[in-house]
Amino acid sequence: MPSLRTPRRAVAAMFILNGALLGIWASRIPAIAATHALTPNLLGLLLLCLAAGAIISFPIAGRMVDRFGAAPVTRIIALAYCAALIALGFAPSLELLALSLFLFGMAHGSMDVSMNVWAAEVEKAAGRPMMASFHAMFSLGAGVAAAMGYFAIKTGFTVPAHFVLASLPLGAITLGFASQHWASARAKPGGGSLFALPKGALIFVGIIAFAAAMGEGAVADWGAVFLNSTIGTSEALATLGYSAFSVAIFAMRMAGDRVILRFGAGNTARISGFIALAGVLTVVTSSGLGQALTGFALMGLGYAVLFPLAFSRAAADPGITPGRAIAAVATLGYGGLLLGPPVIGFIAEATSLRAALITLAVLAALIVALAPHLRKPTS
Numbered sequence: 001m002p003s004l005r006t007p008r009r010a011v012a013a014m015f016i017l018n019g020a021l022l023g024i025w026a027s028r029i030p031a032i033a034a035t036h037a038l039t040p041n042l043l044g045l046l047l048l049c050l051a052a053g054a055i056i057s058f059p060i061a062g063r064m065v066d067r068f069g070a071a072p073v074t075r076i077i078a079l080a081y082c083a084a085l086i087a088l089g090f091a092p093s094l095e096l097l098a099l100s101l102f103l104f105g106m107a108h109g110s111m112d113v114s115m116n117v118w119a120a121e122v123e124k125a126a127g128r129p130m131m132a133s134f135h136a137m138f139s140l141g142a143g144v145a146a147a148m149g150y151f152a153i154k155t156g157f158t159v160p161a162h163f164v165l166a167s168l169p170l171g172a173i174t175l176g177f178a179s180q181h182w183a184s185a186r187a188k189p190g191g192g193s194l195f196a197l198p199k200g201a202l203i204f205v206g207i208i209a210f211a212a213a214m215g216e217g218a219v220a221d222w223g224a225v226f227l228n229s230t231i232g233t234s235e236a237l238a239t240l241g242y243s244a245f246s247v248a249i250f251a252m253r254m255a256g257d258r259v260i261l262r263f264g265a266g267n268t269a270r271i272s273g274f275i276a277l278a279g280v281l282t283v284v285t286s287s288g289l290g291q292a293l294t295g296f297a298l299m300g301l302g303y304a305v306l307f308p309l310a311f312s313r314a315a316a317d318p319g320i321t322p323g324r325a326i327a328a329v330a331t332l333g334y335g336g337l338l339l340g341p342p343v344i345g346f347i348a349e350a351t352s353l354r355a356a357l358i359t360l361a362v363l364a365a366l367i368v369a370l371a372p373h374l375r376k377p378t379s
Helices: 007-027 028-035 040-068 070-090 096-127 131-154 159-176 202-231 240-263 266-284 287-304 304-317 320-348 354-376
Strands: none
Touching: 007 028, 007 070, 007 096, 007 131, 007 159, 028 159, 028 287, 040 070, 040 096, 040 266, 040 320, 070 096, 096 131, 096 304, 096 320, 131 159, 131 240, 131 304, 159 287, 159 320, 202 266, 202 287, 202 304, 202 320, 202 354, 240 266, 266 287, 266 304, 266 354, 287 304, 304 320, 304 354, 320 354
């Protein structure tokens, strides 16, 4: 009987765990906000602690991966990530909640780097695209965990109990799959600044990641607002925008490896950019719910494989170690995720939300123009 533990399943398990722990946290944000009497502004500042922890962790994780190997580093960080989620649930004060969120962000961000390097190693060994399906597992883990949060709330689980009872068995099962031996590549970390940004060809790879992440962040934070305030839907129906976007991302990521294998990375990225552009234009010209949902779904299809392609290309760069390359691209990508919502907000305040979303169309056109840079260098 073949073993259930294979390199591909090991990496997939880590992507599921990474997404699930984030989804578990997200499902209980309202309860945590109520417990600590958080105002919207204060909650926003606390979420910045999570983001700051993630961004600070990227270059540190890159150095660790290059020195000790992606597989062992991922497994160790996964344990820390589970512990950080539990600490969040038990934080008794605002100060300790901020610290817990910072550490949770560090664990999430550093695992994001290490598991993507591990994924790139497994993909390279297999000789065919795999990264998109790994990212689909992240989406699956986050979605299922968030949905299970609904049942935890309905059955009356407190936040600490929920976090403990969800993270411990989930961590044990996924780490069981990830315990399969993998000889990760190691390299002496290069010198220079710790917080390095992409250089050379990776600058364009980072810009693509930035543009895709800015689109994702904008839909997550402004999609429902657009449907509610601009299209005039009910608050309940307004949630369908992000649902359509998320379902499309998951579906495309599941099919993405086959698409990339058939059309190549550069062509797939170019097509993705055109689809994202069409989606944005469909949304900003919409006058009803159906057209807007179609646009959000097209945006999901367009953005879905760009991050996986960017990470695969970064890991294959001949001029920098995989850990530092992925960390540098992740820094730009997460910058887009953080900058997107406020930039859209500032432009919307000065003009309108429709006009602000046209910014995403410009960025989608930029993805089309830069798509050839996602082709892996030939040896």
